[in-house]
Amino acid sequence: MENAILEQIKNEEADMFKLVEKMVNIDSGYDCPEGVSEVAHIIGNFLTKLDFKVEYLETANEPVQILATRPQVGKKKVMLMGHMDTVFPKGTAAVRPFHIEEGIAYGPGVMDMKSGIAIGLYTLKALIDNKWNDTDLTVFFVGDEEINHPKTNAIENFKKYGKGMDAVFNMEPGRADGEVVTGRKGLWRPKIKVEGIAAHSGNEPEKGASAIIELAYKSIDVTNLTDFTTGTTYNVGVFNGGRLANIIADEALAKLDVRFKTIEEADKAKENVKKILSKTYVPRTKTTLIDEGVIDYMPPFEETESGLKLYEFLRKEAKKLGQPPLGRLYVGGSSDAGYTTMVGAPTICSMGPKSVGAHSNNEYAYIESYVPRAQLLAMAIMHLEEM
Numbered sequence: 001m002e003n004a005i006l007e008q009i010k011n012e013e014a015d016m017f018k019l020v021e022k023m024v025n026i027d028s029g030y031d032c033p034e035g036v037s038e039v040a041h042i043i044g045n046f047l048t049k050l051d052f053k054v055e056y057l058e059t060a061n062e063p064v065q066i067l068a069t070r071p072q073v074g075k076k077k078v079m080l081m082g083h084m085d086t087v088f089p090k091g092t093a094a095v096r097p098f099h100i101e102e103g104i105a106y107g108p109g110v111m112d113m114k115s116g117i118a119i120g121l122y123t124l125k126a127l128i129d130n131k132w133n134d135t136d137l138t139v140f141f142v143g144d145e146e147i148n149h150p151k152t153n154a155i156e157n158f159k160k161y162g163k164g165m166d167a168v169f170n171m172e173p174g175r176a177d178g179e180v181v182t183g184r185k186g187l188w189r190p191k192i193k194v195e196g197i198a199a200h201s202g203n204e205p206e207k208g209a210s211a212i213i214e215l216a217y218k219s220i221d222v223t224n225l226t227d228f229t230t231g232t233t234y235n236v237g238v239f240n241g242g243r244l245a246n247i248i249a250d251e252a253l254a255k256l257d258v259r260f261k262t263i264e265e266a267d268k269a270k271e272n273v274k275k276i277l278s279k280t281y282v283p284r285t286k287t288t289l290i291d292e293g294v295i296d297y298m299p300p301f302e303e304t305e306s307g308l309k310l311y312e313f314l315r316k317e318a319k320k321l322g323q324p325p326l327g328r329l330y331v332g333g334s335s336d337a338g339y340t341t342m343v344g345a346p347t348i349c350s351m352g353p354k355s356v357g358a359h360s361n362n363e364y365a366y367i368e369s370y371v372p373r374a375q376l377l378a379m380a381i382m383h384l385e386e387m
């Protein structure tokens with residue numbers, strides 16, 4: 001059966017690219033929830049034929065999520081996850097539609113992450129067409145990952161459906177050399193606002209209280225919190241203040257970007273920033289932390305023992321297939337893999353194809369990597385008992 005499954009994946013390569021083409025040519029950025037819905041229905045129709053129970057989870061006025069399940073009592077539980085949205089606005093697909101040139105696939109979202117979706121679907125098809133019923137399968141794709149799920153319950157759902165899984169594969173794009181990602185930093189992006197008192201800098205400077213000076217001191221203090229040994233970093237990336245040279249500045253605003261490897265470090269970072277802001281350098285200034293919560297926060301995808309065990313297992317399966325050594329990376333950018341990890345599910349991110357240039361007009365994916373990736377995923381699902 002195993003050979004038949006691997007063989008079918010190879011034989012259906014052209015169909016897999018047709019599916020990628022169909023999805024890439026549908027705009028599904030944040031301005032296009034109807035595009036997300038169209039993609040969701042393509043996925044839903046595909047999985048319905050494979051005997052999945054398909055549900056479209058609606059959130060009022062927000063992009064749909066798709067949940068597909070194929071329960072098998074007592075078997076290992078595997079979830080494929082990801083997102084159907086892209087960062088590209090309406091009209092992009094018409095300007096640069098899907099195409100393949102010299103072994104490379106192009107088009108909006110081809111890398112991030114419509115190819116990963118197609119790889120997942122054709123893997124499941126090969127398994128099920130060949131009567132593989134020894135895995136309890138779940139597929140969960142959301143429609144607002146690129147904007148951090150501001151208004152849907154995607155985060156709760158990742159935790160809900162991820163809980164109890166024996167393995168979760170996030171179908172985000174693989175890295176340039178085909179590496180998977182086993183850990184990602186989380187991020188927090190608050191703003192710091194300082195209000196001061198304006199005064200004429202020539203006539204009566206003593207009446208003023210400079211918001212710029214206050215914020216400058218605090219920016220330095222915050223930046224000094226950076227600790228490369230724990231990997232927690234603080235960056236004041238934007239700093240604005242004042243209106244004219246002859247006015248003591250009565251307002252200043254900084255945008256902060258904090259990155260951390262663990263939830264514990266995230267909590268510590270928040271405490272530390274608040275402590276610094278509670279201090280006053282320039283009397284009569286007032287400092288406020290503007291924290292927009294979920295929009296500007298992503299939890300880390302923590303490297304866990306069970307996650308690394310899943311990676312080791314995957315590496316062995318890749319070797320069995322005669323694939324080049326499967327590398328792994330820890331990266332600074334965040335993804336939804338953090339949520340399934342938080343509830344204890346061993347999670348591997350970046351199971352999609354070998355690709356380059358996410359979020360840019362130059363994103364592309366190497367077409368020779370699709371079949372090997374699908375075969376690796378199939379092997380991992382079939383042999384999970386051996387992990």
Ligand SMILES: [Zn+2]
Pocket residue numbers: 083112113145172173
């Ligand atoms: Zn992505």
